[in-house]
Amino acid sequence: MIDALAPIFVGPLADFADRLALADDPRPGLRGSELLDPAVLGPILERFARRYDQPEPRAVASMWTKWHFWMLLTPVVAASLLLEHGLPTDLDEVEVIVAPDGQTTAFKLPHGGGPATPADGFERFGALVDGHIEPLIRALAAQSGATAKVLWSNVGNLFENLLRQIEASGLARGPGPAQARALMASRDWPGRRPNPLFEPVRYVERGGDRKRVRRVCCIRYLIPSLELCSTCPLEKARPA
Template identity: 25%
Template sequence: MAFRSATLAADIIWRTPLPSPESALATSVREKINELRPHLLDFIRLDETPPHQAKTLAQWTRPGELSSLLATYSDHIYRNQPTLPHENKPLISLWAQWYIGLLVPPLMLALLTEAQTIALSPEHFHVEFHETGRAACFWIDVRPDRFTSLLSPADRMEILITRALMPVVDALAATGEINAKLIWSNTGYLIHWYLGEMKTLLGDELLDTLRHRCFFAKQLSDGQDNPLWRTVVPRDGLLVRRTCCQRYRLPDVQQCGDCTLK
């Protein structure tokens, strides 16, 4: 009986498929997020099938699609003040804050705490939009990136900037309604804030290195301009946002607690 049981167990082990590198990485990232920042799983799905209405960057940036999303969001923002002229610059600024604000923290957590990194090319990301037109949930097709996995944390952050964020900012700037510098200013402040949230995980030395590379290196390592350069600046011993995000110009939208205009 013992021999037969052992044989049966061995058969089960051999017939059970081994987890793929993709599923193993997705599980590891999901467990890390659940342990450290479980609320991020409210709007991040890892290696799960996206719903039919979720869209890739190539899909939502089509002129008709993006215009429809922004029009829906504009109607929502101005719903209580329908006679006011609609201002597209602050509207797109806030729309981008939703999109990038939901996406960046979990990606930073994955990039800076995992040995392997997630491939950040836009085709691996689907976004589900809220009924109001802004981003609501991201569905990530997890693929290990062997090249990025060999990089330092600071270089990984550069990959986040160039692969995951630049295409989004460029698409919004292409509307002609907003300057890319404003979106990067908001994004720089977001990254600065979340680096502070990760201080106990990163340690002071790495945190200082990342802040320097992100905000005080004028160029990226590939030679192109660093879009986060001086998006936060020293003031009274603290790093503070350099530029107002313009959301105060929208009706019924609360002003930032540390608005530069105060």
């Protein structure tokens, strides 16, 4: 565990205390940028696929991203929004600890980061997006055939859900949550491209209840043993 982050690793975040470590952690890892190499990423996805009886490559990549980015975003976003603490996350900087079954379990960072006072959400999360999420999604899409839109939707769903829980906790004292909300409300990433994190989920009324619904399906249903998730935008059951 990184000592500066200890205050956030309590309650529901306690299980993430060992998900971020420093370079001297004895667990073996691979350089994050190695995941961009098909010769490395392909076998990792193949090992991950063995948990399913009838794996489908696009759905396997989608499910893998959920695990990978859950392990990464949860502590990194919590540190940013609760502690105003920035962390190094570039694929060129971090090592990824991968279990024998291909699942990402933790990250080794080159240093423990430090105080950060970004002007807006794009500055707050720009390095995370540009240095880790975007290049890895490009590699995963090329490897599996899954669209980048689907994989970005997984990131957005995780990001919004984590933000919602942090807001509900009342523990954030800085501008971070408001900046994160503003980021997701913007159609464009300043100066260059559409915002891949724009409105990843919607809240709709169904049967008198307010329901959280993803904008884009994660395509997990392409694996026959998996059902539609509780936030799926598809209203029908699995296609015949």
